[in-house]
Amino acid sequence: MEETKKDCRAKKHLCDLMADKAAFEAVKEAAKNARFICKACGRTAGKAESLCDPLSLDA
Numbered sequence: 726m727e728e729t730k731k732d733c734r735a736k737k738h739l740c741d742l743m744a745d746k747a748a749f750e751a752v753k754e755a756a757k758n759a760r761f762i763c764k765a766c767g768r769t770a771g772k773a774e775s776l777c778d779p780l781s782l783d784a
C-alpha cells in the first residue's frame with residue numbers, strides 16, 4: 726500500500742468535519758467566507774489551514 730499524501734479525512738480539515746453533523750453549522754459559517762477551495766475534495770473555507778489541499782479563490 727502506498728501512503729496517502731493528501732488525506733481529505735485528516736482531522737481538523739473541513740473535509741472531515743463535514744461528516745460530523747454538529748460541526749456542519751461551523752463549516753457552513755466557514756464556507757460563507759470561503760476564500761479557499763480544496764483541490765482534493767472541493768470543500769471551501771475561509772482559512773487555508775482548514776483544507777488539506779487549499780487553492781486560493783482570490784487568485
Ligand SMILES: [Zn+2]
Nearest residue numbers: 733740763766
Ligand atoms: Zn479536502
